[in-house]
Amino acid sequence: MASEDNTRQPLRTYRGNCHCKAFVYEVQLPEIKAVKQCNCSICHKKGYLWVLAQETGHFKIVKGGEDTLSSYTFNTKNRIHKVHTLQNVDTWALQKERIDWAKVEPMYIVPEHKGAEPSANIEGGKLYKGGCHCGAVTVAVMSKPLDETFEDGGLECNCSICERNGYVWMYPLNEQVVLHAEEPANIGRYAFSMNMFNKTFCKICGVNLTDEYNAEHNEERKARRPEHAEKWEAWARRHHPVNLRVLPEVDSSKMSRRYGKLYTGIPPLYENP
Structure with missing residues (x-):
């Protein structure tokens, strides 16, 4: 609900979209x-930061429709998650x-x-296990302790x-990570730009898990890559990055944090619709 202070402030128009640009608002x-x-189970895993419109009329779809976005419900099923960026x-x-x-009841049970x-x-080292929200896709990671000493x-x-x-x-590294789904089709893979990496996610709940090397990219796409891509590919073949948000034992707020501010300048540049 909007605060009294917010209702007195002038409004400005913000534009948003999903990454593939199928939905714009x-x-x-x-x-x-x-x-x-x-910090609830779904908001933490997805890294949500919330702002609330004062009225439903202040939200307008520019491209696509509500059915363009996948829906996910859980718990008491009184919310449908279709989050916009x-x-x-x-x-x-x-x-x-x-x-x-x-800790709001009913408590979330971490999938096995x-x-x-x-x-x-x-x-x-220590073995960490985690996964998406619905449990369809899980991950295991062997690593040195993922705490303030990491x-x-x-x-x-x-x-x-x-x-x-x-x-x-x-x-x-690859040998430190296992990404698993009882039904492999539940693992979604999204590639873009140089198509060198697949951002993996659960097709049911939408939680993002890892960043795996895309071994299926073709020679035509390779030929269109910028010169610096070769060094990225050598690194990508050996590593399988993991989103710390999906590991329930890890409190990333207690870890040192690095902020990568230069990646927006790597070509080909992304253009907002």
């Missing part, structure tokens, strides 16, 4: 200076009001990882896809 809001950050908002600079709904375990043997910390990136999906990244 505009919303009228007071200037965004603060957002709500909830705004353009040109510096989320790192916003004031964040933290809302503690993690039923897949294999990573083959990596790491001295002093030297690499967690990386937040402001590129077009990471900003929209709220990732907090770690960068393990």
Whole structure:
């Protein structure tokens, strides 16, 4: 619900879209200076930062329709999750009001990882298991302890896809990670730009999990890549980055945090619709 102060502020029009540009919208809001950050099971996994329109009439679909977006419900099923992302908002600079709904009944039960375990043997390592919200896709990671002692910390990136999906990244090697689904078709893969990586996600609940090497990209796409792409490919073949938000034992807020501000300049540049 909008506060009394917000109702007195002039409205400005913000434009937003999904990354593939199938859905575009505009919303009228007071200037965004603060957002709500909830720690419940779904908001944390998806990295949501919330702002609320004062009236439903302040939201307008420009391209696509409500059926363009996938829907997901859970718990008491009194909310349908179809989350929209705004353009040109510096989320790192916003004031964040933290809302503690993690322990609201009924409590969320963390899904069990039923897949294999990573083959990596790491001295002093620990096995972490996590997954999407509905449990259809899970992940296991072998790593040095993912706490305040973890030297690499967690990386937040402001590129077009990471900003929209709220990732907090770690960068393990392939042998440290197992991505699993009892029904493999539930693993969604989204590639764009140089088509070198697949952003993996659950097709049911939409939670984003990892960033795997796209071994199926073809020679034609390779030929169109910029010169710097070769060094990225050598790295991508050996690594399987994981979104720390999907590991329930990891409190990324206690880890050192790195902010990647240069990735928006890597060609080909993303253009907002």
